[in-house]
Amino acid sequence: MDPELLARFERGDRRALARLITHVEDGTPQGRAALRSLYRATGKARSIGITGPPGAGKSTLVDQLAAAFRKDGLKLAIICVDPSSPFTGGAILADRVRMKHLQEDPDVFIRSMASRGALGGLSRTTGAVLKVLDAFGFDVILIETVGVGQGEVEVVREAETCLVIEVPGLGDGIQAIKAGILEIGHAFVVNKADNPGADRVSEQILTMLSLNPNPPEWQPPVVQTVATRGTGIDELARQVRAHWAHLDAKSLRHRHLGQRRVADLSDILKARALGSASQRVLARPDFTELRRQVELGQIDPYEAADRLLPFDGPDEWRLP
Ligand SMILES: Nc1nc2c(ncn2[C@@H]2O[C@H](COP(=O)(O)OP(=O)(O)O)[C@@H](O)[C@H]2O)c(=O)[nH]1
Numbered sequence: 001m002d003p004e005l006l007a008r009f010e011r012g013d014r015r016a017l018a019r020l021i022t023h024v025e026d027g028t029p030q031g032r033a034a035l036r037s038l039y040r041a042t043g044k045a046r047s048i049g050i051t052g053p054p055g056a057g058k059s060t061l062v063d064q065l066a067a068a069f070r071k072d073g074l075k076l077a078i079i080c081v082d083p084s085s086p087f088t089g090g091a092i093l094a095d096r097v098r099m100k101h102l103q104e105d106p107d108v109f110i111r112s113m114a115s116r117g118a119l120g121g122l123s124r125t126t127g128a129v130l131k132v133l134d135a136f137g138f139d140v141i142l143i144e145t146v147g148v149g150q151g152e153v154e155v156v157r158e159a160e161t162c163l164v165i166e167v168p169g170l171g172d173g174i175q176a177i178k179a180g181i182l183e184i185g186h187a188f189v190v191n192k193a194d195n196p197g198a199d200r201v202s203e204q205i206l207t208m209l210s211l212n213p214n215p216p217e218w219q220p221p222v223v224q225t226v227a228t229r230g231t232g233i234d235e236l237a238r239q240v241r242a243h244w245a246h247l248d249a250k251s252l253r254h255r256h257l258g259q260r261r262v263a264d265l266s267d268i269l270k271a272r273a274l275g276s277a278s279q280r281v282l283a284r285p286d287f288t289e290l291r292r293q294v295e296l297g298q299i300d301p302y303e304a305a306d307r308l309l310p311f312d313g314p315d316e317w318r319l320p
């Protein structure tokens with residue numbers, strides 16, 4: 001326990017920031033205590049989630065977007081969430097060397113998150129790290145994640161603006177664009193537009209968006225980019241700013257923040273309810289015996305659970 005850490009964080013010390021993030025990722029008592037005292041200082045930063053298949057150019061795009069926002073004088077944090085583990089052999093993506101001038105910029109903070117963290121779930125950990133960066137005073141937080149599974153989709157949901165990256169040449173575009181991904185995108189980026197087929201992918205996305213039976217108030221634009229050359233980045237940055245203006249004008253940002261706060265309440269209550277229920281179960285004298293009987297198949301786990309934790313509510317967690 002380091003009582004100085006929070007004080008140094010509040011003075012703007014980036015080493016303290018990095019250490020606090022580690023505490024939060026690991027779910028240490030100090031991490032929890034810090035989140036609690038920081039919470040009221042959150043809600044100012046803009047968050048942008050960037051998702052898409054591996055190799056689509058997300059990191060290159062993030063670097064370019066970051067450079068564009070730096071021209072506006074905005075302070076930036078970049079989080080790269082890479083859920084791939086060494087066991088799946090896909091961990092190299094997080095190691096990509098970032099633009100040198102971003103790395104040397106004192107108003108840019110770059111962080112890789114490779115672990116699932118101890119908070120329970122990738123999105124929960126990312127949400128907590130976002131809070132820390134927000135409280136530290138960054139204007140914009142860019143979150144890059146590989147769009148492979150539900151957990152990663154949840155990560156971009158933490159952000160108020162979601163960019164979905166597609167590329168030409170991944171077979172049939174319609175097959176490659178999953179329905180769930182269409183719903184979360186506030187802007188679609190067809191990167192590698194220097195490769196053939198970019199117009200076709202853009203048209204397919206526009207067609208799929210037009211098929212939405214409940215068209216949203218915000219019409220997601222489709223922007224073509226060549227991230228390696230910086231082509232289309234100004235237009236993309238313009239669309240992101242337009243989305244910010246839309247969120248502000250319609251009080252949607254306010255609503256999004258409110259929803260995140262209630263989601264946090266739900267998560268905290270859930271963790272506490274689990275903690276106190278498990279304490280009650282472990283304190284029961286018949287726990288060890290019932291556990292043994294379940295293990296041997298002598299009674300079924302439902303029967304044992306009924307005896308250990310008599311309960312007449314629904315077996316689900318829901319907060320209205
Ligand atoms: N031809 C072309 N290559 C690109 C473009 N954007 C990125 N790349 C390259 O694609 C590869 C993967 O890029 P990266 O940003 O690491 O992709 P990520 O896995 O989505 O983060 C790198 O070799 C990039 O240089 C682009 O617009 N056109």
Ligand SMILES: [Mg+2]
Nearest residue numbers: 058059093096
């Ligand atoms: Mg990457």
